Amino acid sequence: MASARIIVIGAGMGGLAAAARLAHAGHAVTLLERAGTPGGKMRQVPSDAGPVDAGPTVLTLRHVFDALFEDLGARLDDHVTLVPEPLLARHFWPDGSQLDLHADLDQSAEAVGAFAGARAAGQFRAFCTRTRALYDAFETPMIETAVPDRAAVTGLVMRNPRLIGAMAPGLSLAARLARDFSDPRLRQLFGRYATYVGGSPYTAPALLSLVWQAEAAGVWRVEGGMHALARAIEDLAQNQGVALHYDAEVAQIDVSGGRARGVTMGNGDHFKCDAVVFNGDPRAVAHGHLGTGVLDAVAPEAVTPRSLSAEVWSFAATPHGRDLAHHNVFFGRDPRTEFEAIARGAPPRDPTLYVCAQDRGTGAAPPAPERFEIIVNAAPDSPEQEFEECHRRTFQTLKDRRLSFDPPPGPEALTTPAGFESLFPGSGGALYGRSPEGMMAAFARPTARSRVPGLYLAGGGAHPGAGVPMATLSGRHAAETILSDRIST
Secondary structure (H helix, E strand, O other): OOOOEEEEEOOOHHHHHHHHHHHHOOOEEEEEOOOOOOOOOOOEEOOOOOOEEOOOOOEOOHHHHHHHHHHOOOOHHHOOOEEEEOEEEEEEOOOOOEEEEEOOHHHHHHHHHHHHOHHHHHHHHHHHHHHHHHHHHHHHHHHOOOOOOHHHHHHHHHHOOHHHHHHOOOOEHHHHHHHHOOOHHHHHHHHHHHHHHOOOOOOOEHHHHHHHHHHHOOEEEEOOOOHHHHHHHHHHHHHOOOEEEOOOOEEEEEEEOOEEEEEEEOOOOEEEOOEEEEEOOHHHHHOOOOOHHHHHHOOHHHOOOEOOEEEEEEEEEEEEOOOOOOEEEEOOOOHHHHHHHHHOOOOOOOOOEEEEEOOOOOOOOOOOOEEEEEEEEEOOOOOOOOHHHHHHHHHHHHHHOOOEEEOOOOHHHEEOHHHHHHHOOOOOOOOOOEOOOOOOHHHHOOOOEOOOOOEEEEOOOOOOOOOHHHHHHHHHHHHHHHHHHHHHO
């Protein structure tokens, strides 16, 4: 197969993975990134204690990253240090109750029993069995394949009718969890996993309960923060011969004869190529941010409705009050009021708050000050809020939960939905692309092959979906699709 010139737009996880794989296959790959660093949403910002994560905080499904490096003749452990965390997350409720979940299922079941009783422990084990069956059943025909096949999935379910009950078709995740757990706190805890892919437990399908299995299989802390993983894959790509260019904004994907054949830069320069990979929110393509020639490359239903956004705080301070783990969740009193407000485009009054204590974890002695990232769910395309209101909503709520920070962060520490739209134009601030609501949402996302020949898609807005491992897999799907198309033509 003759070498091709391929341009990848965006150095997020999907773009980096696609570029590295395509270069390894012998193609001339140029990667263009409008920011000054790799990683996309997996970014860092400065703080008084050093760079602090301002994007994803949880590394799960490590095998995805091991496979990427191994496929390219390298070892992940030679490029980044990953520390397994036996404590998955620490959870706090307004009534003062607290629950730790662990990588060891028996330890988690024992903790659930001490927290909510023997019946709850049994319900937790049954939930883990059901979700494990779902994950095992759908990993290959959905996640691992470049184009999910409805007929294959239907056949799988027909051959395994027990999956129908486990899937609970027609039920939302919240409705299914009401059957799974008698304790409302456990329903709230496992409903939170819908937000991992940008959804509400009240509109996401019950099938999304399988997201728990990604975390149950293990969580790793990345030394240097999650951005270090992006740097490691950047090194991998450069070692394969990828030419990376930062502060390089693409204004338009050039189309000729019905095919993507190059790009025009913001400064007017033109670059020709044989294929383009867009690693960004597909909504940007559909809304004309990459030119009129590719407006029809993505179906409208592939980018709407939109996923959650967030208010994200990244800062350094000294904490007071609570004994924090690396990953911490402070729940609101009533999750329904939180998601009802977000559905109206309004900020929730009593939100659930996720707190990552970046310098804490197994064997880690936190310095003073420590680095923190706090994530508050928010609506995409929402009006800009006054800083004081955002600050009160987050830090007064935490203070009510007996956690405070000294000094409190200032405006420079906050990224709002409008800020995410500015960082990632065309996204509307949505962090996960299309919302996962509806039974067929997994089939609605765009796949690697767009409607415009020569234009391919990667990133969390494309199949198989949101999250660092899924975005990385999307890069594999894009690379394999390009290679397949070139062989067939």
